[in-house]
Amino acid sequence: MNNNIESFVKFEKIDKSYDGEILVVKNLNLNIDKSEFVTMLGPSGSGKTTTLMMLAGFETPTNGEIYLDNQPISKIPPYEREIGMVFQNYALFPHMTVNENLSFPLEVRKKSKSDIENRVKKALDMVELGDFGNRFPAQLSGGQQQRVALARALVFEPRLVLMDEPLGALDKNLREQMQYEIKHIHERIGITVVYVTHDQSEALTMSNRIAVFNDGVIQQLSTPDILYEKPENSFVAQFIGENNRMTGTIKEIEGDFCLVDLDGGGIVKAMKINVNSVGEKTQLSVRPERVVLKEESSADVNTFNGTVKELIYLGDHIRARLNVCNNEEFIVKIPNEGNINIEEGSNINVSWDAKDIRALDFN
Numbered sequence: 001m002n003n004n005i006e007s008f009v010k011f012e013k014i015d016k017s018y019d020g021e022i023l024v025v026k027n028l029n030l031n032i033d034k035s036e037f038v039t040m041l042g043p044s045g046s047g048k049t050t051t052l053m054m055l056a057g058f059e060t061p062t063n064g065e066i067y068l069d070n071q072p073i074s075k076i077p078p079y080e081r082e083i084g085m086v087f088q089n090y091a092l093f094p095h096m097t098v099n100e101n102l103s104f105p106l107e108v109r110k111k112s113k114s115d116i117e118n119r120v121k122k123a124l125d126m127v128e129l130g131d132f133g134n135r136f137p138a139q140l141s142g143g144q145q146q147r148v149a150l151a152r153a154l155v156f157e158p159r160l161v162l163m164d165e166p167l168g169a170l171d172k173n174l175r176e177q178m179q180y181e182i183k184h185i186h187e188r189i190g191i192t193v194v195y196v197t198h199d200q201s202e203a204l205t206m207s208n209r210i211a212v213f214n215d216g217v218i219q220q221l222s223t224p225d226i227l228y229e230k231p232e233n234s235f236v237a238q239f240i241g242e243n244n245r246m247t248g249t250i251k252e253i254e255g256d257f258c259l260v261d262l263d264g265g266g267i268v269k270a271m272k273i274n275v276n277s278v279g280e281k282t283q284l285s286v287r288p289e290r291v292v293l294k295e296e297s298s299a300d301v302n303t304f305n306g307t308v309k310e311l312i313y314l315g316d317h318i319r320a321r322l323n324v325c326n327n328e329e330f331i332v333k334i335p336n337e338g339n340i341n342i343e344e345g346s347n348i349n350v351s352w353d354a355k356d357i358r359a360l361d362f363n
Helices: 048-056 098-108 113-126 142-154 172-189 200-206 226-227 234-239
Strands: 010-019 023-032 039-043 063-068 083-087 162-165 192-197 209-214 217-222 244-254 257-262 267-270 281-286 292-294 303-312 317-324 329-337 347-351 355-361
Touching: 010 048, 023 217, 039 048, 039 200, 048 162, 048 192, 048 209, 063 244, 063 303, 083 113, 083 142, 098 347, 113 142, 142 162, 142 172, 142 329, 172 200, 192 200, 200 226, 209 226, 209 234, 217 226, 217 234, 217 317, 234 244, 234 281, 234 355, 244 267, 267 281, 267 347, 303 355, 317 347
Parallel strands: 039 192, 039 209, 083 162, 162 192, 267 355
Antiparallel strands: 010 023, 010 063, 209 217, 244 257, 244 281, 257 267, 281 355, 292 347, 303 317, 303 347, 317 329
16 A cells, blocks of 8 residues: 555545444545546445545545645535546536536636636547537437536546446446546546446456455555455455355465365465464465366366366357366356367366465455
């Protein structure tokens, strides 16, 4: 985590309770640098949206302080924070044209007519809607309305833009297209973005860093690749991407590795990540794409026999569900190279490298 005191956004020891008893955000410390795109990711009720609302000024911390550009802002009303907001429901004024929707935040700030015209044109060009200024929101598609909402959040050149599930109402293809558009706009103009979603693929696609929330606490704050490749605990491993989970007991510790007696039978060598001592229970995590098929049976470490339960053709790969070590939900992603000769019910050998399986906390 970045502890730079000059961080552009700084949450310092933030607690939030609505009833005075249950904390929905607990001792939150988070630093965000200028021009970063940071996503708060987590399931419903994890505290991510409450954290965003405190930054926006719509909620007040129970304890702690939030800083924006080194200034405490907890007592500053939302309209004085110079923060742009984009919501899932667009929040456009239906009786105003696109131009009027974008002009409104500038008129409130007493900008000149010529300045307003220039900024509105620049913002619409940025989201590739330069010819749509005279249309009303009802005349636009969902994707176009979301672009207008994004342009309106950027038109007054805010210090910070907050986005709360902005793509949740769009269909899959349009949502993926908008992910790239927002990512590219961020790269072009370099504004600081704090984004909230429960969609892990959205977070991985768009973010510089991702804060994974659960139960009011940041479980891990990392770049997308580190978060996926090196989860620090079993919650993050389960929540980010697909992974095979196995449970067992630590049998031996050898430096950065450990040997684990699987509950389903067999011994696995794994990276020692979140365990400390022999006899401790652990949950193992290995990604499906890190598992390889072996034609010959062998006594190699981390090599097991499995029975094919299901094969699903997904174009670029085959998703195979196996029974391995009494785990009937063991998944292997097999690259489709045109020569796969596997049938449901057959026995195959699977293997993975010790550095690709992580011994994590047991819960």
